[in-house]
Amino acid sequence: MIQRFFVALFLLVTLGNAEEPSAFGGGLSQGANPYGLNETEKLIIENKRTSLSNKRQIKSLKLEIENLKEQLEGLRSVVEGMGQKIGKTDKKIADLQQKKPESSTDTVSLQEQIDALKKQQQQQYEKIEKVLQKLGAMIDDLAAKKSALSSKPVKKKRKTAKKTNAQLLKEAIAKYRAKKYDEAFKLFDTLQKAEYKPAQATYYMGEISYYQKHYTDAIFYFKKSVEYYDKASYMPTLLLHTAISFEKIKDQENARRFFNALIDSYPETKQAAMAKKHLK
Numbered sequence: 001m002i003q004r005f006f007v008a009l010f011l012l013v014t015l016g017n018a019e020e021p022s023a024f025g026g027g028l029s030q031g032a033n034p035y036g037l038n039e040t041e042k043l044i045i046e047n048k049r050t051s052l053s054n055k056r057q058i059k060s061l062k063l064e065i066e067n068l069k070e071q072l073e074g075l076r077s078v079v080e081g082m083g084q085k086i087g088k089t090d091k092k093i094a095d096l097q098q099k100k101p102e103s104s105t106d107t108v109s110l111q112e113q114i115d116a117l118k119k120q121q122q123q124q125y126e127k128i129e130k131v132l133q134k135l136g137a138m139i140d141d142l143a144a145k146k147s148a149l150s151s152k153p154v155k156k157k158r159k160t161a162k163k164t165n166a167q168l169l170k171e172a173i174a175k176y177r178a179k180k181y182d183e184a185f186k187l188f189d190t191l192q193k194a195e196y197k198p199a200q201a202t203y204y205m206g207e208i209s210y211y212q213k214h215y216t217d218a219i220f221y222f223k224k225s226v227e228y229y230d231k232a233s234y235m236p237t238l239l240l241h242t243a244i245s246f247e248k249i250k251d252q253e254n255a256r257r258f259f260n261a262l263i264d265s266y267p268e269t270k271q272a273a274m275a276k277k278h279l280k
Helices: 001-013 039-098 104-150 165-177 181-193 198-211 215-228 235-248 252-265 270-279
Strands: none
Touching: 039 104, 039 270, 165 198, 181 198, 181 235, 198 215, 198 235, 215 235, 235 270, 252 270
């Protein structure tokens, strides 16, 4: 009987002139942070960003390795070319050394040619030494980059245990009491959609809307709460805040109805005493 009375009262005063509240996806329709993320969602986004950063670094390393490989091939060609020149120089020196001079002049000339070839050979050896040093450094660098690529840590997503509805409700109430209204609202909305204690969930959604001065939204959620269950301990507060919400949107007639309903149904409560003050 009481439930039918309250539901009828809500229907009477809300269907005619109450503004339909906005749908809520991830936060309050009029809140400062309508689509605020919880800690799990923040972690998922952070992991995605880290993974993207790692992929970019790995791609950069692969490009560097390919570049080093090309340079190594070039240096190998240089070394091979120098080796061939040294081989030719050695052959010339050997040929000159076997050649028998016909005069002292030929002997001096022959020795000068041999000395020149040896000097040229020494210069080629020095060039090869420098190239080999550079080649060794590049090989070390390539090995280090390959090692870094193979051991590059990839941040894995932490697996979080799914919370039960009872745990979510406890967390939502704690956030509500800490005045973290946007976070609390989202949790209560999840519980209401899961049909876990929907009367309590929608009551708190109405309370959050009330304290954030979204009075039309508050009336909407208080009405839903009563439709689920009208014998909860919070009913005096629900009726008081419904009446005050109507006052705030300048609907004095409906506000008076709810103040009177509160006084008649719960006459001994402090909420009823407050309602009487509003009616004076």
